[in-house]
Amino acid sequence: VDPAELPPCGWRPLDDVTLWRFLCADKRNGKFQPEASHARLQKALSFRKEAEVDAILRGNGEDQRTDDEYDAAAVPPPRRIDSVASLTSLASGVISDCGEMVKEMSMTMPSSESESTCSPVRPPLLPPGQKRKKPMIDPRELERYQRLRVRVFVGRDHQGQPVLFERLGHFLGSGNCDHFSEEDWIRFYIWDLERHFTEMRKASEECGRAITRFTYVADAEGISSGIMNRAVWRVIPLLKALVKAVEEHYPEIADKIVLFNVPRIASVFYRAVRTFLDPVTAEKIEIHSGVPMDVLEKIMPKSIIPREYGGTNDVHYPQPVTEA
Secondary structure (H helix, E strand, O other), rough: OHHHOOOOOOOOOOHHHHHHHHHHHEEEEEOOOOOHHHHHHHHHHHHHHHHOHHHHOOOOOOOOOOOHHHHHHOOOOOOOOHHHHHHHHHHHHHOOOOOOOOOOOOOOOOHHHHHHOOOOOOOOOOOOOOOOEEOOOOOOHHHHHHHHEEEEEEEOOOOOOEEEEEEEEHHHHHHHHHHHHHHHHHHHHHHHHHHHHHHHHHHHHHHHHOOOEEEEEEOOOOOOHHHHHHHHHHHHHHHHHHHOOHHHHOOEEEEEEEOOOOOOHHHHHHHHHOOOOOOHHHHOOOEOOOOOOHHHHHHHHHHOHHHHHHHEOOOOOOOOHHHH
């Protein structure tokens, strides 16, 4: 979707899994909070428009799809039903668990009464032979981002979900956060989170059922030196910005979260970070002082765990670059 073609409210057709994710993100003490979920979803749609998320995804170069291919991929117009009512009916039993899909449900997200007729938008027709220009995202800077913060999908867990390993400790302790502006970090983190959905779609095709979450595993090795030289304290404002500006708009995509090689000295840092994490996300975090192979093998096959941790996977999983 071209962000310029979206209505002011950022409205777009939504699938049922998205509605369910936003409901689960605000579930407290076993109860759904449809109003809070509605507000969160409105903010997320506005965020996607304002941050031009779709433009970031298209990256650099030209879009090769024809107008017919755009039409073939278009989402049918949704039914006109009130969004809070939709979430309320969903929360009250239309879906009994996360594995079920809601039948025949879509929603509109007007930000005001004047926008209540927001409709799906397709890109305008182009003259024959003309290609759509993709907004710029510098591939050299994207490559640099991936060298500074190493995050690699290594395979599928026992449930068929994508598994992401990150060298988190090295990133936190390296001072690499100083090498991009906050705006650039946010832009690249949007790209990073969006590729999770690409992986989940691939996983769904592979196993023949909907895969809506991924497993996150982070190696904290390297954080101790960052705590001693105080580099980790410089990264806290960036982490807070990424959580508040980006991550809260992608609720409930992480299933299991495992942090390992976490030294005792890191507990103070973790307590500081936990204060601004989403409480539902924070409750999923497991922390281990070493490499918990027994825990990892309960989650995923040994064949996808990188060899350096005791698995048999020779996936390319480089050390982060530390820039002066």
